[in-house]
Amino acid sequence: MSETKLSIVDLTKRYAAGLDPAVDRLNMQVEEGHLVALLGPSGCGKTTTLRMVAGLMDPTAGSIVVDGKEITHTPVNKRGMGMVFQSYALFPHMNVEQNVAFGLQMRQTPKAEQKKRVAAALDMVQLGHLGKRQTRELSGGQQQRIALARALVVEPTLLLLDEPLSNLDAKLRETMRTEIRSIQQRTRATTLFVTHDQDEALDMADRIAVMNGGLIEQFGSPTDVYERPQTHFVANFIGQANFLDVTIISETGPAPVAGEASYKVDVEGLGGFGAVGAKGLTGAHELVIRPHRLKVTLTGEGHDALKGTIERVSYTGDALSVAIAVGERSFNAQLLTTSGDLPRRGDTAYLSWAPEDAYLLPAAAPGKAS
Amino acid sequence: MSEAPLFKPRFNAAKPAFGILVFLLYVFLLAPLLIVFVVSFASNQYLSFPPEGFTLKWYEMLPKESTFMEGMKVSLIVAVVVTLIVLALGVPVALALDRFEFKAKAAVQSFFLSPLLIPSIVLALGMVLLFGPLRLNNTYAGIIIGHVAITIPFVIRTTLMSLATTDTSCEAAARILGANSWTVFRRVTLPIIAPGVIAGGVIAFIVSFDEAVISLFVAESGLPTLPVQVLRYVENSADAAVAALSVILILISLAVVVIVERVMGLRKALR
Numbered sequence: 001m002s003e004t005k006l007s008i009v010d011l012t013k014r015y016a017a018g019l020d021p022a023v024d025r026l027n028m029q030v031e032e033g034h035l036v037a038l039l040g041p042s043g044c045g046k047t048t049t050l051r052m053v054a055g056l057m058d059p060t061a062g063s064i065v066v067d068g069k070e071i072t073h074t075p076v077n078k079r080g081m082g083m084v085f086q087s088y089a090l091f092p093h094m095n096v097e098q099n100v101a102f103g104l105q106m107r108q109t110p111k112a113e114q115k116k117r118v119a120a121a122l123d124m125v126q127l128g129h130l131g132k133r134q135t136r137e138l139s140g141g142q143q144q145r146i147a148l149a150r151a152l153v154v155e156p157t158l159l160l161l162d163e164p165l166s167n168l169d170a171k172l173r174e175t176m177r178t179e180i181r182s183i184q185q186r187t188r189a190t191t192l193f194v195t196h197d198q199d200e201a202l203d204m205a206d207r208i209a210v211m212n213g214g215l216i217e218q219f220g221s222p223t224d225v226y227e228r229p230q231t232h233f234v235a236n237f238i239g240q241a242n243f244l245d246v247t248i249i250s251e252t253g254p255a256p257v258a259g260e261a262s263y264k265v266d267v268e269g270l271g272g273f274g275a276v277g278a279k280g281l282t283g284a285h286e287l288v289i290r291p292h293r294l295k296v297t298l299t300g301e302g303h304d305a306l307k308g309t310i311e312r313v314s315y316t317g318d319a320l321s322v323a324i325a326v327g328e329r330s331f332n333a334q335l336l337t338t339s340g341d342l343p344r345r346g347d348t349a350y351l352s353w354a355p356e357d358a359y360l361l362p363a364a365a366p367g368k369a370s
Numbered sequence: 371m372s373e374a375p376l377f378k379p380r381f382n383a384a385k386p387a388f389g390i391l392v393f394l395l396y397v398f399l400l401a402p403l404l405i406v407f408v409v410s411f412a413s414n415q416y417l418s419f420p421p422e423g424f425t426l427k428w429y430e431m432l433p434k435e436s437t438f439m440e441g442m443k444v445s446l447i448v449a450v451v452v453t454l455i456v457l458a459l460g461v462p463v464a465l466a467l468d469r470f471e472f473k474a475k476a477a478v479q480s481f482f483l484s485p486l487l488i489p490s491i492v493l494a495l496g497m498v499l500l501f502g503p504l505r506l507n508n509t510y511a512g513i514i515i516g517h518v519a520i521t522i523p524f525v526i527r528t529t530l531m532s533l534a535t536t537d538t539s540c541e542a543a544a545r546i547l548g549a550n551s552w553t554v555f556r557r558v559t560l561p562i563i564a565p566g567v568i569a570g571g572v573i574a575f576i577v578s579f580d581e582a583v584i585s586l587f588v589a590e591s592g593l594p595t596l597p598v599q600v601l602r603y604v605e606n607s608a609d610a611a612v613a614a615l616s617v618i619l620i621l622i623s624l625a626v627v628v629i630v631e632r633v634m635g636l637r638k639a640l641r
Binding site: 081154 | 540548550557564
């Protein structure tokens with residue numbers, strides 16, 4: 001079992017008395033070597049949390065513990081962390097090597113060792129040949145790598161990444177995503193990564209903390225937060241989702257996933273359908289189904305199928321997004337395109353889903369506002 | 371900046387006209403300097419135009435004219451000390467104004483920038499009255515205090531401009547990498563804002579060196595600066611020695627500008 005590297009206890013930040021806190025009694029444990037994404041919309045408190053961990057901002061309350069030592073009030077420059085900023089924040093008056101060497105100079109590392117470690121760090125980000133360049137001569141992706149090398153060369157207790165990919169163009173972003181992740185795994189640097197991009201979080205993170213309104217809505221692995229969202233907000237923020245208000249008729253047995261149960265649920269006015277969820281649920285609930293897990297057929301009426309009309313079709317090459325109206329409701333479904341006839345607006349379609357693809361949100365989920 | 375214009379005019383009828391306008395503006399700006407330059411080599415007995423012949427005697431006279439040499443010494447000492455003081459005060463003030471929120475921020479800002487708005491004759495009068503009982507009239511301290519007051523707005527303004535365009539996360543990055551506040555300032559902030567600071571320093575130096583009104587009021591009798599000496603000289607004699615002196619002063623200013631330009635690019639400094 002891995003050890004806890006960082007634990008955040010009841011961390012709170014209130015910018016001004018009377019305002020809602022930007023971060024509200026946040027708790028989180030990060031395992032050594034993990035990359036944890038703080039994911040959420042702007043204003044959810046993710047950057048504030050990161051800045052408090054870095055020491056750039058004083059928490060109003062709560063504590064931050066790294067390696068078993070409380071550092072809540074340790075000055076920034078004594079925390080030994082590494083951070084990559086959205087703007088990269090390279091020192092414009094220093095060349096690449098001087099930028100990377102800065103942290104080592106502050107630690108008064110012997111000159112010879114500095115040289116070796118700077119070279120190694122630059123090699124790690126594949127920019128060993130650019131050491132003497134001025135930073136402004138570099139492309140965004142290269143600056144990004146230098147910033148990463150500068151943060152990692154000091155072997156930081158924690159690596160903090162503040163939306164490091166948001167200033168890159170789409171293609172480069174994907175390359176850097178893979179590269180940052182592989183460097184992180186090689187160095188085993190425990191990393192906190194702030195992002196508003198769910199794809200980045202799902203792709204790179206060991207754990208995702210989905211944040212909303214200063215709170216963590218859910219903390220779990222990428223598959224957890226995608227497949228087993230614990231709140232409406234999480235289901236809605238990560239990926240696309242269809243929501244249905246349902247009432248549980250009966251528990252029908254165990255589900256494929258351990259600790260869960262299969263249910264028969266009543267979708268108001270539409271009949272009984274299969275679903276899965278935590279054990280022991282009763283009463284009114286909300287059902288989440290991902291668009292690509294909906295089965296859509298144009299011909300035969302399937303078992304348990306809902307009959308509807310295609311309202312809108314949008315074609316993106318490999319996939320087809322369709323909106324299907326069933327009575328008052330509208331479902332979003334995603335189909336892979338085939339060479340045959342594609343569904344068109346106005347066609348009749350039949351909707352169904354496998355019970356294990358329909359997940360019941362725990363009843364405890366408060367506030368449906370997204 | 372070599373940015374391409376948004377569109378190119380199809381025919382350039384305006385171009386020669388613009389050229390003529392620029393030429394006239396330069397003539398307007400430089401003509402007085404040109405005349406001074408010509409007069410300084412003229413053999414006319416008195417300050418007058420046009421020249422009657424060529425001579426270097428006015429330049430030869432300068433080193434022997436002890437009032438000029440004395441004035442030059444006073445002015446240089448004052449300008450150097452003023453520049454140092456104004457940088458030491460102005461840069462921290464600008465930093466505070468840019469980086470911190472505090473109660474009397476607007477008041478502090480106006481206080482430091484106000485000398486730009488007050489006629490220097492008013493300031494000078496106030497200083498004479500104030501310095502009398504403090505025994506600061508006719509002292510270096512008196513002139514220097516006066517000059518610091520009128521030059522500090524320049525340093526604050528140029529430094530603030532540099533600060534406004536810097537990325538504060540550079541400082542945060544340095545702190546996270548282990549630098550304490552002083553190291554951050556010395557190794558990161560100061561080098562980044564250096565263009566503004568140097569521009570402010572150069573302007574402060576030139577303004578102080580050139581200043582006549584306050585120097586005249588505060589220290590005319592006891593410690594005349596070069597501009598004061600020039601004024602007195604012109605009052606008493608009408609030869610072209612002042613023209614020669616002016617040419618020397620123009621060359622000194624030009625040298626300062628050229629050096630700054632060479633070292634760091636004036637355009638960057640005045641940006």
